[in-house]
Amino acid sequence: GSHMRIPATIKKKMALPPATPVFTGEKKVEETKITAAIYDEKSVEFKELEVGELESVVRSALALNKKLWIDVVGVHDESLIAKICEFLGIHPLAAEDILNTAQRVKIEDYDDHLFLVLKILLYNETLEIDQLSLVLKKNLVATFEEREYWILDSIRSRLKSGGRMRKLAGDYLAYTILDAVVDSYFEALLKISDEIEVLEDEVVSGDSTLIGKIHSLKREILAFRNAVWPLRDVLSFFTRVEHELIGEEVKVYYRDVYDHAVRLME
Numbered sequence: 001g002s003h004m005r006i007p008a009t010i011k012k013k014m015a016l017p018p019a020t021p022v023f024t025g026e027k028k029v030e031e032t033k034i035t036a037a038i039y040d041e042k043s044v045e046f047k048e049l050e051v052g053e054l055e056s057v058v059r060s061a062l063a064l065n066k067k068l069w070i071d072v073v074g075v076h077d078e079s080l081i082a083k084i085c086e087f088l089g090i091h092p093l094a095a096e097d098i099l100n101t102a103q104r105v106k107i108e109d110y111d112d113h114l115f116l117v118l119k120i121l122l123y124n125e126t127l128e129i130d131q132l133s134l135v136l137k138k139n140l141v142a143t144f145e146e147r148e149y150w151i152l153d154s155i156r157s158r159l160k161s162g163g164r165m166r167k168l169a170g171d172y173l174a175y176t177i178l179d180a181v182v183d184s185y186f187e188a189l190l191k192i193s194d195e196i197e198v199l200e201d202e203v204v205s206g207d208s209t210l211i212g213k214i215h216s217l218k219r220e221i222l223a224f225r226n227a228v229w230p231l232r233d234v235l236s237f238f239t240r241v242e243h244e245l246i247g248e249e250v251k252v253y254y255r256d257v258y259d260h261a262v263r264l265m266e
Contacts, residue, residue, distance in 0.1 A: 023078050025101030028130070028147040032074035034084070037159055040066045041167050044159045051080055055087055062139060067166075069159075069173055070142040071152065075099055075133075081144070088142055090135050091115065098144045101131040105230040107237050113137040114245055116174075116234060118181050119227035120149050121188040127220040129227060134177060136245055141170040143177065151180040171250045178235065179257045185228060185264055192220060231261045 034049045038061045049057060054070070061068050070088065075081055075098055085095035094115040097103045108115040114136045122128040133144040143152070155176050158165045165172065195217055202210055238246055238254035246254070 022096070023076050023081075023099045023101075025076070025099075025131075025146070027074075027076040029074040029076075032072060032077050032080055035071045035073075036061075037069040037071070037156070038066050039069075039159055039166050041162075044162075044166060046156070051083055054084065058088070058140070066139075067170060067173070068140045069170075070140070072142070072144045073146075073148050075101065075131075075144050075146055084142075088135065088140070089113070089137070090142070094133075094135065098133045101146060103131060103133075105227060105234060107234040109237075109241075109243070114174075114243070116178075118178070118231070118234075120145075120151070120181065121185060121224065121227060122149075123188045123191050126216070127188070127192075127223060129223055132177075132181065134174060136170055136174045138245065139170055141173045141177075151184045152177070155180060168250060169247060171246050172253065175238075175250060175253045175257060179253075179260075182231070182257055182260045182264065185224075186260075188224065189264065192217070192224065228261065228264050232258070232265065235261050 034051065034054065036047045036049055036054075036057055038045045038047065038057070047057065058068060058070070070084075072081070072084060078099060081099055082095055084090075085092070085098070090098075090113065091108075091110045094108060094110065094113075097108075097115070097117055103117045105119055106117050116134040116136075118132045118134065120130040120132050122130060130146045130149070132146075132149065135142040135144075145152070155165075155173075158176065165176065199210070199213060199217065202213075235254060235258040239251060239258050
């Protein structure tokens with residue numbers, strides 16, 4: 001009879017005990033890089049870390065009542081990601097999702113931490129979709145990127161300049177990351193609108209390669225929709241759920257980014 005071909009990554013998973021983190025995706029950076037931002041109202045310090053240093057840096061920062069943002073670039077190294085997750089107390093199922101870069105956009109509530117899967121839309125000649133995972137714990141935010149995204153640079157500079165960002169807890173940092181992601185979607189949307197205009201002009205001039213172009217644009221719009229559509233549910237979680245990790249004064253910001261997402265849909 002007909003045999004179904006099982007992809008190598010699934011075979012690899014089938015041979016392992018359940019909830020064993022397995023990387024499925026393409027490797028987008030050579031080395032995994034861990035950066036810690038340690039901050040409070042008075043100051044911020046950025047440190048690049050080896051995985052072995054993570055424990056002592058996190059412990060001492062939390063002992064000093066500081067807030068932490070751990071950013072991990074490169075999620076292809078399974079044992080390294082598993083180690084980081086284990087140390088930060090991230091649920092094994094979430095660790096699995098971080099490594100599965102084809103994961104859908106969602107939010108999971110693991111009580112003492114919230115786990116979000118978001119999509120980053122990279123627009124060069126064509127649309128590429130990367131995954132950004134975010135963990136929110138008390139006084140700690142961890143982000144896992146497939147490669148470095150420029151949208152997080154603006155957040156680093158805001159941390160440097162102080163203000164509300166440093167005063168409020170991790171829930172506000174998580175909000176600024178979500179906000180930056182949604183903002184970047186508006187930019188991608190503008191580029192897609194430009195493409196549509198170009199196509200419309202070509203339709204009038206009767207270009208013969210149009211069918212292919214229209215198809216690839218349709219695919220882009222569909223991929224875009226799949227990244228944005230579930231974001232509404234993710235963001236509405238923050239606005240309606242009573243959760244100890246989400247402060248009342250930060251809820252209004254989440255409501256704002258929720259409104260932006262709804263506008264994107266429209």
